[in-house]
Amino acid sequence: xxxxxxxxxxxxxxxxxxxxxxxxxxxWSDAPPPAPTPVSRPAPQPEPVAPAxxxxxxxATKAAPVARARSDRWPPRKLSLALQGGGTxxxxxxxxxxxLLEEPDIAIDTVSGASAGAINALxxxxxxxEGGREGARSRLNRFWTRLMHEASFRSLMxxxxxxxxxxxxxFGPTLRSGQFDPFDLDPLRQALSRHINFAALHDAKCPxxxxxxxxxxxxxxxxxxxxxxxxxxxxxxxxxxxxxxAVEIDGEAYWDGGLGGNPPLLRLVQETAATDLLLVQVTxxxxxxxxxxxxxxxxxxxxxxxxxxxxxxxxxxxxxxxHAAPSLRLSRIAAEDSVDGLAQxxxxxxxxxxxxxxxxxxxxxxxxxxxxxxxGNAPARDQQAARAEPALA
Numbered sequence: 001x002x003x004x005x006x007x008x009x010x011x012x013x014x015x016x017x018x019x020x021x022x023x024x025x026x027x028w029s030d031a032p033p034p035a036p037t038p039v040s041r042p043a044p045q046p047e048p049v050a051p052a053x054x055x056x057x058x059x060a061t062k063a064a065p066v067a068r069a070r071s072d073r074w075p076p077r078k079l080s081l082a083l084q085g086g087g088t089x090x091x092x093x094x095x096x097x098x099x100l101l102e103e104p105d106i107a108i109d110t111v112s113g114a115s116a117g118a119i120n121a122l123x124x125x126x127x128x129x130e131g132g133r134e135g136a137r138s139r140l141n142r143f144w145t146r147l148m149h150e151a152s153f154r155s156l157m158x159x160x161x162x163x164x165x166x167x168x169x170x171f172g173p174t175l176r177s178g179q180f181d182p183f184d185l186d187p188l189r190q191a192l193s194r195h196i197n198f199a200a201l202h203d204a205k206c207p208x209x210x211x212x213x214x215x216x217x218x219x220x221x222x223x224x225x226x227x228x229x230x231x232x233x234x235x236x237x238x239x240x241x242x243x244x245x246a247v248e249i250d251g252e253a254y255w256d257g258g259l260g261g262n263p264p265l266l267r268l269v270q271e272t273a274a275t276d277l278l279l280v281q282v283t284x285x286x287x288x289x290x291x292x293x294x295x296x297x298x299x300x301x302x303x304x305x306x307x308x309x310x311x312x313x314x315x316x317x318x319x320x321x322x323h324a325a326p327s328l329r330l331s332r333i334a335a336e337d338s339v340d341g342l343a344q345x346x347x348x349x350x351x352x353x354x355x356x357x358x359x360x361x362x363x364x365x366x367x368x369x370x371x372x373x374x375x376g377n378a379p380a381r382d383q384q385a386a387r388a389e390p391a392l393a
Contacts, residue, residue, distance in 0.1 A: 075370050076276035076329075078107050081124075082263045085115025085238070085256075086306065087161030087347030089282035091355045092335040093120045094144050095362020096280050101133045103370065110272040112210035112223075112264040114257030115160035117280075118237040119143075119192075121209060122229070126196050129206035143195045144355065151350035158188050160238035160256055161348045189231045196234070201226045210271065212257030212264045213237045216246055221260030223267055262306050265313040269320070269328065277330045278369070279314075280362075283307055284336040287343035303343060331369065338365045 079100075083093050097120065100106060108128065113121035123143055127136030147155045155161075200206060211224045213236040224233045236247035236254035246253035257264075268277060283306040291297045314330070321328050336342045338361040345354070 074372075075103055075106055076274070077105060078109050078274040078276065080110040080268055080272040080274040080277050081108065081112070081121070082265050082268050082277065082279045083111065083113040083117035083120050084263050084279070084281050084283060084306075084310065085113065085117040085160055085258045086262075086282040087116055087156065087159055088349055088355060089335060089342070089345075089347050089358065090116035090120055090159060091144055091148075091358040092282050092339070092362040092365075093117065093280045094140050095359040095364075096333055096366040097124055097140060097362075098137050098359075099363045099366035099370070101137050104133070108207045109274040110208040110210065110268060112212070112268040113237070114212040114261065114263045115238050117263050117282075118211045118234060118257060119159055121211065122192075122196050122201070122234060125206050125209055125226075126198075126200050129200040129203040130197060139195065144359070148350065148352050148355045154187055154191070156348050156350065157240070157243060158191055158238065160240055160258065188235055192231045192234050196231075198230055201229055208271065210264050210267055211237050212261055213239075213247075213249075213254040214257055214259040216253045216255055219260065221257070221264065222252075222254065223264060258306060261309045261313065263310070265310065266316060269317055275327050275329060277328070279310075279330065279332045281307075281310070281332055281334045281336075283347075284343035285311075285334070286336060289344070299346065300343070333362075333365045333369055335361065335365075338362075 081097075083090075093116075100108075108124070111121040111125060113119075120140070123139050124136050127139035131138065147159070201209060206226060209224075209226050209229060211229055211233055213222050213224065213233065214220075215222045224237075232247055232249050236249060237257040239247050239255050241255045241259075246255055248254075261267075262283070263279075265277075265279065284303050285307050287300055287303070289296075291300045317328070317330055321330070335358065339345075339358065349355075
């Protein structure tokens, strides 16, 4: 993606109904201004394809093919992450990341994310760049703890916690009409700037980032990388179409990144140097009940839509594994496997007990994944999965 910028220089929003609603609480209101726009860099050019005479273990993509030799060591030394968005369900990802950061031998190579998954990716990357593993754990902890204790309409907007269907049910035709003006994004931009130092994303210690937003003009997924990520990019990735206005970046208007791929998975395969990929999926795929109420139908439709593109990308990667890249190892940690009845819950639930339960379940699920070993054998040293959850700030 070519560069991005913040939209400043507009009149005050104090007179709008949306601004008054967002200003009703003081959550994240004392943030510094967002980081200056970084300079864009040209997209990499593809390299020549290796001759077919000597078969290589490669991933078949549009990017330059790279030979990859997978190690049988477990846990893997190098890992890339795909973080799905899903409103407050992404607190499960917080727990997964916290547990992974306790493994000193795992290096994070590339992280892709959309919507709330993008926010988790940015918190993780910024924390690693500025304070290492402990810095990343602390940054995630502060963000989610603050969101949980200062729950508000604004905080839900910050993590894309409204589905196109669910927002109309929760707030009625006023929000459905899309009458929120763009100045209402300022408090959210300030909130992101408080917790994320966007300049730190350019640091060599920062993992590679692939943050998705949906370009309204043609419906295509747009990927923003470290040197083009700003607060506006984060807002675009979490922008619910029926709650606030589109976010404009370099003359293009964007909506929530989860609409076109939640999270970007094929692009992650193309650009990562790791052979081990971990998908953290928070939106449920299964529901044993047939919904009959309008709210339940809307919720289920949203869950199906959120996973449709992801399922297609997983199928494409499975084909690639079978035909071109047997060394590629894709794992999945799904919140619905650890949280009973998740499909019946709302991704706008900001209850402290619910978010703590999601966080704890994420830690435990990551512990089980770390302990499975190669071929499903659990090494004794990885039985720490059941260790007590650390105290929250």
